[in-house]
Amino acid sequence: xIPVPLRAVAAHLRLGPMPWLLALAVTALGMSLLLPAGHGLxxxxxxxxxxxxxxxxxxxxxxxxxxxxxGGWVLMVLAMMPPLVSAPLAxxxxxxxxxxxxxxxAPFALAYLAVWSLAGLVLLPLALLLASGPAALPLLLGAxxxxxxxxxxxxxxxxxxxxxxxxxxxxxxxxxxxDYGLAHGGAxxxxxxxxMLVPLAVxxxxxxxxxxxxxxxxxxxxMPATPALWRVPPGIVALYGLxxxxxxxxxxxxxx
Amino acid sequence: xxxxxxxxxxxxxxxxxxxxxxARAVRALQGRAPADRTSWxxxxxxxxxxxxxxxxxxxxxxAGSLPPQGEQDLIFNQCQHAGWFFLPWHxxxxxxxxxxxxxxxxxxPGGPQDWALPYWNYLSDSNPNGRAxxxxxxxxxxxxxxxxPLSQVRxxxxxxxxxxxxxxxxxxxxxxxxxxxxxxxPGTEGYGGAISGxxxxxxxxxxVEGDPHNRVHVMVGGVQPxxxxxxxxxxxALDPIFWMxxxxxxxxxxxxxxxxxxxxxxxGAWSNGPFPRQFxxxxxxxxGDVFLPGQTLPGGPxxxxxxxxxxxxxxxxxxxxxxxxxxxxxxxxxxxxxxxxGSNSAPLTxxxxxxATEIAIPARAATEFAAPPGLGPEPRLYLNLEGVRGAAAAxxxxxxxxxxxxxxxxxxxxxxxxxxxxKASSTEGVHAGNGLSLAIDITDLAREIQMAAPGALERLSVxxxxxxxxxxxxxxxxxxxxxxxxx
Numbered sequence: 001x002i003p004v005p006l007r008a009v010a011a012h013l014r015l016g017p018m019p020w021l022l023a024l025a026v027t028a029l030g031m032s033l034l035l036p037a038g039h040g041l042x043x044x045x046x047x048x049x050x051x052x053x054x055x056x057x058x059x060x061x062x063x064x065x066x067x068x069x070x071g072g073w074v075l076m077v078l079a080m081m082p083p084l085v086s087a088p089l090a091x092x093x094x095x096x097x098x099x100x101x102x103x104x105x106a107p108f109a110l111a112y113l114a115v116w117s118l119a120g121l122v123l124l125p126l127a128l129l130l131a132s133g134p135a136a137l138p139l140l141l142g143a144x145x146x147x148x149x150x151x152x153x154x155x156x157x158x159x160x161x162x163x164x165x166x167x168x169x170x171x172x173x174x175x176x177x178x179d180y181g182l183a184h185g186g187a188x189x190x191x192x193x194x195x196m197l198v199p200l201a202v203x204x205x206x207x208x209x210x211x212x213x214x215x216x217x218x219x220x221x222x223m224p225a226t227p228a229l230w231r232v233p234p235g236i237v238a239l240y241g242l243x244x245x246x247x248x249x250x251x252x253x254x255x256x
Numbered sequence: 257x258x259x260x261x262x263x264x265x266x267x268x269x270x271x272x273x274x275x276x277x278x279a280r281a282v283r284a285l286q287g288r289a290p291a292d293r294t295s296w297x298x299x300x301x302x303x304x305x306x307x308x309x310x311x312x313x314x315x316x317x318x319a320g321s322l323p324p325q326g327e328q329d330l331i332f333n334q335c336q337h338a339g340w341f342f343l344p345w346h347x348x349x350x351x352x353x354x355x356x357x358x359x360x361x362x363x364x365p366g367g368p369q370d371w372a373l374p375y376w377n378y379l380s381d382s383n384p385n386g387r388a389x390x391x392x393x394x395x396x397x398x399x400x401x402x403x404x405p406l407s408q409v410r411x412x413x414x415x416x417x418x419x420x421x422x423x424x425x426x427x428x429x430x431x432x433x434x435x436x437x438x439x440x441x442p443g444t445e446g447y448g449g450a451i452s453g454x455x456x457x458x459x460x461x462x463x464v465e466g467d468p469h470n471r472v473h474v475m476v477g478g479v480q481p482x483x484x485x486x487x488x489x490x491x492x493a494l495d496p497i498f499w500m501x502x503x504x505x506x507x508x509x510x511x512x513x514x515x516x517x518x519x520x521x522x523x524g525a526w527s528n529g530p531f532p533r534q535f536x537x538x539x540x541x542x543x544g545d546v547f548l549p550g551q552t553l554p555g556g557p558x559x560x561x562x563x564x565x566x567x568x569x570x571x572x573x574x575x576x577x578x579x580x581x582x583x584x585x586x587x588x589x590x591x592x593x594x595x596x597x598g599s600n601s602a603p604l605t606x607x608x609x610x611x612a613t614e615i616a617i618p619a620r621a622a623t624e625f626a627a628p629p630g631l632g633p634e635p636r637l638y639l640n641l642e643g644v645r646g647a648a649a650a651x652x653x654x655x656x657x658x659x660x661x662x663x664x665x666x667x668x669x670x671x672x673x674x675x676x677x678x679k680a681s682s683t684e685g686v687h688a689g690n691g692l693s694l695a696i697d698i699t700d701l702a703r704e705i706q707m708a709a710p711g712a713l714e715r716l717s718v719x720x721x722x723x724x725x726x727x728x729x730x731x732x733x734x735x736x737x738x739x740x741x742x743x
Contacts (some may be wrong), residue, residue: 004548008531011524015451091459094442095642095736097596161688163459165642165734168601168616219532224454225688226333231325238532 012222015088019040021082028078033207033226035072073120076196077113080214081188084221085112088184091163092177104166104177111181112188121191123196131201140201144194147234148220155228156190159183160221192217258354259370260263261377261503261590262563263377270391271399274374277367279398281357282405282496290316291323294356295539298323300493302349302537303335304456304679309484326732327621331536331544333686335489337676340439340526343509344549345535346502351558352537352545353499359540372560373732375503378417378472379429387417389476393497406496410485412478417471422479422724423652425671427471431463432508432570434697439522441594443738444638445695447512448521452529456489457680457687461694462649464512466672469505474650474673476501480724489676491648507562511569514552520553527553572621594638597621599736600718603643606653606730611723615737622713625739636740637702638695639669639718643733645681645691650674651730653723657701658717660709666719667704670696674730691731695738 002010013022089105097103130136147153164180166173195217199209216235223234267274288295297316310316322328337343354373361367380386393406394415419426431447440446440460449462461470473492477484485491492498513520528551529535534546552558566573598617605611625637639655651674656666674692683689706713718735 004528004546005531006526006535008528008534011528012453012531015525025422095596097598158683158688161690162683163643163688165599165736167734172601220327222453222532224456224533225686226329227685229325231329234532237329242391 016086018083018086019091021086021089024082025079028075029207029210032072032075032079032210035068035075069124070117070120073124074113074117076199076210077116077120079210080196080217081112081192083214083218084188084192085109085184085240087161088163088180090164092180095165096173100166100170100173103170103174107174107178107183108181111178115182115185115189119193123155127197127200133199136201137198140194140197144198145233145236146227147194147231148235151228151230153191154226154231154234156187157220157223157234158225158228159187160191161225162187177237177239191220258351258358258560259368259372260561260563261372261507262374263380263383263567264374264390264392264500265380265383265386266563267374267381271394274371275372275392276398277361277364277389278357278374278496279392279404279406280364281360284360285356286384286405290321293323293484293542293544294359294540296494298538299353299356300491301328301332303493303498304317306488306490307333309490315475323468327722333456333540333642334535335456336454337457337465337489338449338574339455339458340446340449340462340521341452341455341458341530341535341549342462342465342729343448343506344526344529344552347506347509347552347560348535348537348547348558350499350502350506351547353540353559356538356540373499373503375507375562376497377504377568379427379468379570382567386568389415389417389497390500391501400644409495409497410482411476411492411495412480412482412484412562414476414484415717417475423471423475423671423721425471425652425673427468427475429568429570430467432512434463435517436463437519439526439591440695441740443596443640443695443736444475444594444740445634445697447518448509451525452530453534455689457676457692459690459693461692464505464508466694469501469679470673470675472501473675474652477650479648479650479652480727483678487650487675489679504568504703506560507565508569510554510560510562511571514565515571522550522553526550562719589720594738594740597625597637597739599734604732604735606720606721606722606732608722608726610719611732612658612717612719614736615716615718615735617714617737619711619714621739622706622711625713626703626710634699636697636699638697638738638740639731640693640695640734640736640738641672641720642693642736643691644674644677644693644730645689645733646728646730647681648728648730649676649678651677651726651728652724653697653730654721654723656719656721657705658719660705660712669698669701669718671723672696675729691733727729 050194068165092104092108126196195213198213199206202209221239222239262677269275282296285296290297294296307319311319316322336342350373358371361371364368375443376390378386395404396407398404417427436445436447438446438448440450445463447463449465450458450460452458473486476497477487479487484496485495512518527548529548535727536546538544547558563570598615600613600615604613625635653674654671655669657669658666672694677692680687680692681689720732722730
């Protein structure tokens, strides 16, 4: 007998564009794992320092082509983020006329991807510098959990639930979809950015770490909006609901 | 175990035994601490709570008197509106409330062992005074002279349901008597609402939720000078009449499901409920139980028993007899799809003066709607108000369509009660500020317009106004037109 929460999860994963987005994520994950050995983001993380980056010779020796680096980052985003935009994509699809659906979805998706891609300009160097040594993973994981618990992250998650309805007119609608994608991407970035550093600190099992973080972010995204206060990270509360009921008292989260 | 739920008007009232025990139990629950899971305050906060407002009004002594934040996150602010969990969530909520009251009543000296929530049958066929708020909710005292906890509420003096200067509309059984799927396709009407996750304000209001549910809430609470408790989801369950109102709404659903012509949703996504946040209710022992929508269906542990599913429900009686339980359960069926035909091009602001807009739709869509091909069911047309926002706790909007021609007048499409407007518009709380969205069936009116002037539907003129003397603005992000594809 499948536990009820898992049945509920399975049923909701079949709704709307989620199956397609999961397929996209799995494809991107597979491609990111196929990147040339020694040139992946993970191999680089922690091997750099500000001093090395300042030295052109060392930089040329260590850094792969910028295109490869950027490609690795975009693949990582595509492997982790698509399921998070299932709700706004479904909303856009359902509230746009048949003839204009792709013209609405495409600008939204491109704008969303652009936000995350540009974020790589900051997050990638940060990861290359920080994700090193045995302490990197617990430190980055702890920082991400603290971020998730913060009012700032909750406010960003709340903005992820904001919906927009596109106006009439192809150009007006496309511009509004672009704005929507930028705003949604900004909110998503605000909620999730420290989590993107975590898989980069995992040298063995980087792909598995990406999947685990993506699942965590998806359940945080699925939690309803709530006042922006310090609180137990919603992803922890949500995953806790999947635990067998007899073990729930162990964490002390559920007081019932 | 609770007994059979009965019509307040058919008890030996006013102040029948059932209502006297209700009042005593409410008083007992009001005497419990706000953090007590069986207290009146705790139970009301499960529906919705505005903590600063509750403290300011003296409803609770302080924010610190409430349970810890972690517990609040799990159980407060759960009410489901504008989505397909509206009916099952409120059924589970009523069951938990009834069980807690019953646990207290049945242990009192002389207390009945089969007490059940009465319902307010405001559209009763047999009671011409059904629309009047039952006397027990108006009397300042109980028969023994003590203060009446059922009337110590904020209601703006409302006593009878029906048209008011600020609400020139009425309640009806329209949701009961039309042929509707349970689940709405986007932009259309369903009996129970559109697909949603855990949503205190989902994407589209269901038919029975719009009328009579929302209308009764706003008519009882009133909107001026300040919205009464029943008009605001964060206060509504503090008014003892809330529970009698929802008991009747729940009976409407039970009656609707007893009609073999209707199709009840039973898909896995509906039956298993939302996730990660689930529906959680306290029990009389002070613990908590998660419940699933599937458990509220006929034959399930949360299915109630009513004395009548026919008086005032719009559902004809198939078989004469005594107490009736819910009848035929139909397997789930997905309704046909829908398509957006067109929308206006800019948001509207409705203040003291009306606001007008136009929706352009392709000529072919207008022609196809006016003369649908084929022999199947005719498609229906829905006017949508999407992203309706305002600062007031509740509001009222009148929606008119302009008839074609130079002297074309206005025809009323609907008067809508915006229950929970302020809460749905806030970006600070649990709604993300998406506002309210609703669909109005304008099929007949649209055909009339198209027949009066072929081509008139291609540029449909819509006018929105706030009746009465509104002091606050209401904005509408988009006005649009959807066609329902009959499945």
